[in-house]
Amino acid sequence: MAKAVRFYETGGPEVLKFENVEVGDPGPGQARVRHTYIAVNFIDIYFRTGHYPLELPNGLGSDAVGVVEAVGPGVTDIRVGDRVGYLLGPQGAYSDVRVMPAEVLIPLPDGIADRTAATLMMKGMTAQYLFRQVYPLKGGETILYHAAAGGVGLIACQWARALGVTMIGTVSSDEKAEIAKANGCTHTIVTSRENIAERVKALTDGKGVPVVFDSIGKSTLEASLDSLQVRGTLVSNGTTSGPVEIDSRVIARKGSLWVTRPAMIHYATPRSHMLAMAAEVFDMVMAGKIHNEPRQTFALAEAALAHQALESRQTSGATVLVP
Known part of the structure; x- marks a missing residue:
């Protein structure tokens, strides 16, 4: 049984619920990813408050990094054991493991640690x-x-x-x-x-x-x-x-x-554009021109506290959740 943050109504941070969820095997064109770090973005607050509408109940979060546990039929460029990140796809990154469309997964280079990559997606x-x-x-x-x-x-x-x-x-x-x-x-x-x-x-x-x-x-x-x-x-x-x-x-x-x-979405698609963008970001980091690490870290179960900190302008730089 996996853990995930879900919400059933829009509102303040208190609407976020930390629950058990079922995560099955990946289907055609999909991969199952076990997260190591999950990014918190202000757009997550837009979804939670209803500023950007979502069909409820739903998960939350748009980007994370982790390790591929399984791939479905037809997936050829992502393999089990690959370290990957993503920023597109359905909401639901606030979870310890999830199934994702393989086409949105970005392989992480060896020179970029998961903790750093979580601030770059x-x-x-x-x-x-x-x-x-x-x-x-x-x-x-x-x-x-x-x-x-x-x-x-x-x-x-x-x-x-x-x-x-x-x-x-x-x-x-x-x-x-x-x-x-x-x-x-x-x-x-x-x-x-x-x-x-x-x-x-x-x-x-x-x-x-x-x-x-x-x-x-x-x-x-x-x-x-x-x-x-x-x-x-x-x-x-x-x-x-x-x-x-x-x-x-x-x-x-x-x-x-x-x-x-x-x-x-209009700049990072098709996939070739997304991978080229990521490559330039990674190159900047590995060349030492950009150094970025999380400045605030919360446990996944503390997602509501992370939102409170972000909304109250108590944070600077990147905030991440750790499963």
Whole structure:
């Protein structure tokens, strides 16, 4: 009998239940994976609260790493004993073992430990597609990145430094500002006491930045738009403070701006794209350009506590669950 976190209604962390579940043998095109580490992402909270709808009851969690225990008929590129990670597929990563579509499993190289890989699946791949695909950075740019001390943010700080990009990062406290700077963020804006747009303009001699990466959403939208140059790009890649609603007339008035709302599924599929993205992330880590480890660790049974910590902004960097 396996263990998993499930929920039967939307709501606060208290709706998460730690239960026994049946896990059978993998069918055609499937593999059974025993998890070693499970990532906690803010998108998990969206599902738990109903911000993103799911058919209930359901599991929770989108990415994890582990070892393949069994494979079903037709699976040829994943073998028993392989160390793998994933970030796509059905919800249900908050479990000690599960059956997954083999096509979403990413083989882990020998140079990447499971503990490290758990911070790279969704978070590292997000940094990759934001900086390398959504708005390809070439080096020399100055950018604004919100939540620079978050799970994706700390990887983004290091990636920006490796690319020769000047990163202005927003954070919620002086402590998080120091963490972001230590990871390569050039300038920080502490949002509890600094005006974001005014500070960006001061740092850029009044010009603004060509691109803003905004995972916060509603509460930072106006500041993000006001920080952009004429014909600049807002990459709206999250809504932790609430949904974003934009009047096209405002976009024109503020400088003929571009706005995109990217989704991982459109950049990490087909499988060849996903594997290429992962390979670049792994190469950055093995080259020493990115160093990332979990900053908070909870037992799988403590998933509700992990959510409480994440929602209350008590965390920085990556949070993982351990079965």
